[in-house]
Amino acid sequence: MASILEIIFELINNMLQFFRLGKKSISNSLNIYIKSNTGSTLSIELDPKWDIKNVKEVIAPKLGLPPNEVKIIFAGKELDDSITIEECDLGEQSILHAVQSRSQSKRSRPLSESVANLQLSNISENDDSSSTIEEQLESSEEKGIKNTHFYVYCSQPCKSVRVGKLRVRCANCHSGALTVDSDPSCWDDVLKSNRITAHCEETRCETGPVSFAEFFFKCAEHTSQGEKDEAVPLYLIRPNISHVPCLACTDISDPVLVFSCEERHVTCLDCFRQYCVTRLRERQFVSDDRLGYTLPCPAGCENSLIEECHHFRLLTSEQYQMYQRFGAEEYVLKAGGVLCPQPGCGAGIIIDTDCKRVQCVGGCGVRSH
């Protein structure tokens, strides 16, 4: 499905390039896809300095609509005419949704930006943060990276922990042509389903126009590879806005890992790695029935097990492989299985109850009784 889309994108892109010949050339342009709610997709070159009004004027004729009837939706918000492209945190090959206005809804700034001002960086189940918006802006300015509020594990193509972007789609039809009724105010709003209502503009959506928002994350450090390009949110990694020292090395670092215990203990990422490696080598991870092979807060607090195991991707790839192997071995042993005794094999085998002779079939082929 994705490849068909890509071919279509490319075809349209080529056609458009043909038309574009002779038009004014744009320096420093962004290649953006425009998706309409009738199913068509356009690829256009945009100048980051353009505002949304310019964009509407360019795309309206191609959609066969007057510019004032076009709504541009990005990241859960209808964009106001006066916002410029560069303000929107749009990456190369991002998708903007253009729909025919059914009604005049409240226009605003894109989710990523309004949310940045909403302390989402610091969100927790019971947000009692006293940090101000100014402090947050200051901290992101210091690092010189815009919207460094989320961290993700990007499995393709980066294969590492990256800065992420929050995006939203319709929980029912998965279309991005969706405007949220309110901004998420805590991590539960983002991670749990059906917490934020939204307005889906996709004509084919069965539940639309009233629907729920489904949030997801993209890696901010590679060019978007289409709508299926997602990353796992590492929501325990957060900017250290209130300058909390690491409980192990007592240095103040940024970002930090905030455990889910009531005390919200904080470690820096290096100490987190050291903690994992120390526990891993001693096989002192916890085998939890629901969460798998994981760790609690280093201070041993209750209800502090790390639920998203992708956080262990902060380890090096060899360490992560060790984590995966130990986790799998613990699981086999817990399920009543055995491990192949041949050195270097160690394949897990679950034995039938009436079986007396065991052969390691998938692994090394050694027989044992």
Next chain:
Amino acid sequence: MQSLKAGHLDASRWERRLQKELMSLMKEPPPGVEVDGDQAEQNLSLWTVHMKGAEGTLYEGESFQLQFKFSPKYPFDSPEVTFIGSNIPVHPHVYSNGHICLSILTDDWSPALSVQSVCLSIVSMLSSCKEKKRPPDNSFYVKTCNKNPKKTKWWYHDDSV
């Protein structure tokens, strides 16, 4: 972004933490506690702490020496803490070889604890003692135990002393 990269672990991370602890313990020591700063600075993994029995307790006028051994896994791994020297306090949780039965030194250790908090716990353990005596299993334990008290599977049976 530097810190996001999973590079090699900083080998001196535990030493940096110990250096900080040493500085604060030398600058603002808890009452009756004094760390041998020169020795610790020469070898950060082995500290000697001098401790005075608090006034108004059974140990008033006595002084003790505590030895702290740290591994590179510190603070994720607890320090090895024993009484050393000629005067081992006579206490129901202190064996005559210097080993201490105190849960924060093994099971209840947390990296949020420190040398200072261990010292304070030991001071308070001594201060709350009602009767100077050795643990009931002292002679058997001292003969059979491992040199490292962390290898002992302790039973923390008495929280009151």
